[in-house]
Amino acid sequence: MTQTDTQTTPANVDNGVNVEALLGAREALDAAPEAAQFKWRTSCEWVNGTHSRSTVSGFFGLGEEQARSKDFTIESDHPEVFAAEDHAATPVEIVLSGLASCLTAGVAAVAQHRGIQLHSVKATLEGDMDLQGILGIDDDVRNGFGNIRVNFTVDADASEDEIKALVAQSQKRSAVFDIVTNPTNVFVTVN
Secondary structure (H helix, E strand, O other), X not given: OOOOOOOOOOOOOOOOOOHXXXXXXXXXXXXXXXXXXXXXXXXXXXXXXOEEEEEEOOEEEOOEEEXXXXXXXXXXXXXXXXXXXXXXXOHHHHHHHHHHHHHHHHHHHHHHHHOOOEEEEEEEEEEXXXXXXXXXXXXXXXXXXXXXXXXXXXXXXXOHHHHHHHHHHHHHHOHHHHHHHOOOOOOOOOO
């Protein structure tokens, strides 16, 4: 492997990530920072009870509207212990899945860039939540997670320290990790 400003990936490593395209996008956005301003979107419609369906289609990025090859749907509900019908994962489980997916994708991308062949990557997440806040039992109890634990099991052609470095770099660059761990301004309106 050659060490320069940008690492080159050995030809024999294939984690399914096109690092050259990612580095090319990075260079292009560095030269035109206004193109790096993205707006991600979803719309959500109530189905029944606590069951809802979100649709993800286009987004704004690279200075213009971008179309997806197809729409994606994400269903959400609550389990029967909340007097619901349990048609889908809860919204908080979807947040945990988003965090897991973002970190796992980062591990794959960083491994590809560093020339590390992955064999398997599994992230297991667990979030602690006191429902007294959501249910209005105690206004001093936070509605969201108190703690989230992420555990990775990674099988790769790399040392333990190299694997820990992959995970650390993924965490450092993860959009969802940032969203979950830092305050975000959210504006809610009614039409």
